[in-house]
Amino acid sequence: MNLYLNRAINALTAAHPLQPIWQIYLSQIQAQALNFAVETKLFATLLKASSAAQLAQQHHLHAENTKYLLQLLASLQVLDEHADQNNQTMYRIKSELIPYLDPQSDQYCGDALLFRQNVIQSVSAQLPNMFAPNFQMQIREAKNIELAWALAAQIQIAQEQAAVTTHIVNILSDLIPEFKSAKQCLDVGAGAGLISMFLAEKFTQLDCTLLELPSVIETIRPNLNQHPAQHRLHCISSTIEDIQFDRSYDIIWCSSVLHFVGDPATTLAKLLGALSAQGVLICCHSEIDPLHHQPLVQSYYLNMRMQKNYVPKKGEIYETLKKLGCGDIQVIEDVQFPVTPLDVLIARK
Structure with a gap:
């Protein structure tokens, strides 16, 4: 009897084959709940333990529904919960998330999260049209693209570079010995410029040149001018495809740039041509691996x-660099950049 009961319980509680699909649909509710919490600054209050009633009163929300929201966020591992001395459930941001959800933190990512959510919603809304047999690729005006990048540099890119990418660059620059003696660094597609600012501050002998679109340079220049190493931060307003380099660089940083060029091999050849004899090219991009499931990568890059x-494809940039004459290429796979992991290639001639 016990054996039969155990088998019955196992059959009743086993995950249904449809469960992964249900989870995909439910994730839309989870995203909207999180988005609401970020938009309404709930996390600023939840830096300290708070009950649902206290939170609802402070933010003028429906008390009972706020309780359900907090229970959901706790189930998603965003909040910790515990009972106080009166057996009232209290909620607080998980300690590891505080730097990224505290508006006073220099690693705050709230605006970047909202920006990402808006972009994801916009892309999702476009998907049905993209499967039509007569679908044609959207051609956006270059100026509109440039202005969009400038806006992203102010919000999403700036916060994510501060919270995530500079940490990665810090580890990589310790790993790569050439940084200690390098004189010139080129930051291709510099975005908010925080990578160059970080490197110029860490390596006092290093001059950093930021290559970006004119509107982006105009947006970030005030921050560069206020930086302690401003005299070693230089700007080039151009695309990587239009620029003709008149000097060589000991370090070249190129992250997620090749997605937006017409001929990636030509671009890599140009970068290697600008690399000094003993220089290092650091090339960071997501790659599609046909042999492994990559739900994050596949989702994020579907629209692109x-x-x-x-x-x-996996290994494609490596093979291109080999053909272009790189004799020493180190690959670090699945480095945890914002949203999706990237493969980091450290290439020397």
Whole structure:
């Protein structure tokens, strides 16, 4: 009897084959709940333990529904919960998330999260049209693209560079010995410029040149001018495809740039041509691995692939660099950049 009961219980509680699909649909509710919490600054209050009633009163929300929201966020591992001395459930941001959800933190990512959510919603809304047999790739005006990048540099890119990417660069620059003696660094697609600012501050002998679109340079220049190493921060307003380099660089940082160029191999050749004899090219991009499931990568880059942007297959950039004459290429796979992991290639001639 016990054996039969155990088998019955196992059959009743086993995950249904549809569960992964249900989870995908439910994730939309989870995203909207999180988005609401970020938009309404709930996390600023939840830096300290708070009950649902206290939170609802402070933010003028429905008390009972706020309780359900907090229970959901706790189930998603965003909040910790515990009972106080009166057996009232109290909620607080998980300690490891505080730097990124505290508006006073220099690693705050709230605006970047909202920006990401808006972009994801916009892309999702476009998907049905992209499967039509007569679908044609959208052609956006270059100026509109440039202005969009400038806006992203102010919000999403700036916060994510501060919270995530500079930490990665710090580890990589310790790993790569050439940084200690390098004189010139080129930051291709510099975004908010925090990578160059970080490196110029860490390595006092290093001059950093930021290559970006003119509107982006105009947006970030005030921050560069206020930086302690401003005299070693230089700007080039151009695309990587239009620029003709008149000097060589000991370090070249190129992250997620190749997705937006017409000919990635030509761009890599140009970067290697600008690399000094003993220099290092650090090339960071997501790559599609046909042998492994990559739900994050496949989701994030679906729209780009449909729009015919370059998203390399696993090992493709490595092989291109080999053909271009790089004799020493180190690959670090699945480095945890914002949203999706990237493969980091450290290449020397």
